Amino acid sequence: MGPKKSAAEAEAPAGTKRSRPQDSPEASSPRKDILELLDSIDKRLLGFEGRLHLLEVLHQEFQNLRTSLEFSQDQVERLAAENASLRESVSSLEEGMTRIAQDNKILKETVLDLQARSMRDNLVFAGLPEQAGGAENCEETIKNFLQTEMKIPEEKVKNITFHRVHRLGAKRGDSRRPRPIVAKFEHFKQKDLVKSHGRELKGKDFSVNDQxxxxxxxxxxxxxxxxxxxxxxxxxxxxxxxxxxxxxxxxxxxxxxxxxx
Incomplete structure (x- = not known):
């Protein structure tokens, strides 16, 4: 005789297999949940890794930006120092140029004063006709003019002496006004005498002036x-x-x- 069957086995219909516990829906559900949980965790970990990588990139960019800003700040400070130095140099140059301009003006005025002093004994006679052809005796021309046009007595004119008498500029061949004559007197008082007779030329085409x-x-x-x-x-x-x-x-x-x- 074979082994005895249990009551359940005796009651089961013939040809029917008893299901195994691992194949039942109750048995497969926890496994699926665990797999899904692990998959979710994996995805989250991948997301965290991406975010972490992004944070590392951002951190590196931040470091680069900080370095760049520090470099720029150094550049700005150096440029500011150079600019301050340049301003001082420009200010110094401007002061130097001002002094040079002042010195140049003083020098120019000194030269002008010396030139004027060298002409102190000179008179310029304008309007006196030039002699055509040959060398002109300008001193004789002036002395004749002093007598005839300025009405200075002959005896006074004879005593007037000159260092030099000459026409101004190169001789012109056209019909323009004659070149003026410059006379440098040996004695200042004689020059004053001639100037005092300048009123005699009023209304005439002649003039006598200081040079x-x-x-x-x-x-x-x-x-x-x-x-x-x-x-x-x-x-x-x-x-x-x-x-x-x-x-x-x-x-x-x-x-x-x-x-x-």
Whole structure:
């Protein structure tokens, strides 16, 4: 006799197999949940790794940016120091240029003063006809002019002596006004005597004036209209070389007499 069957086996229909525990739905459900959980964890870990990598990249970029900013700050500070040094250099150069300009102006005025002093005994005679052909005796021409046009007595003219008398500039072949004659007197008093007879030339085509450097002549042309206006206003106005004195006070005005500043 074979082994005895249990009551359950006896009650089971023939041909029916009993299911195994591992194949039942109750048995497969925990396994699936674990797999899904592991998959979820894996995905999260992958996400964390990506984020971590991103953080590392961002950190590196931050470090690079910080380094760049520190370098830029150093550059800015160095440039600021160089700029301050350049400003000091420019300021020093400007001061130097100002001093040079002042020294140059002083030197220029000194040279002009020396030129004017060297011409102190000179008179310029304008309008005297030039002799055609041959060498002209300018001293004789002047002495004749002093007698005939300026009405200086002959005995006084004979005593007047000159260092040099000559025409100004190269001889011209056209019909323009004759070249002026410059006469350098040996004695200043004789020059004053000739100037005192300048009134005799009023209304004539002649003129007699002191000789000055070109720069001073330009300045005097500025002062003459001013002098005339002050005189018309009833003030005493006197011109001395390139200076104008009004009621014994030196006339100075920016934009007009800049050479006095």
């Amino acid at each position: 000055f450097p070109k720069e001073i002549l330009v300045r005097r042309r500025v002062l003459f209209p001013l002098r005339k206006k002050f005189i018309q206003d009833g003030k005493r106005a006197v011109t001395s070389v390139d200076k104008l004195y009004v009621d014994n006070k030196l006339y100075k005005e920016r934009g007009v007499t800049d050479w006095l500043y």
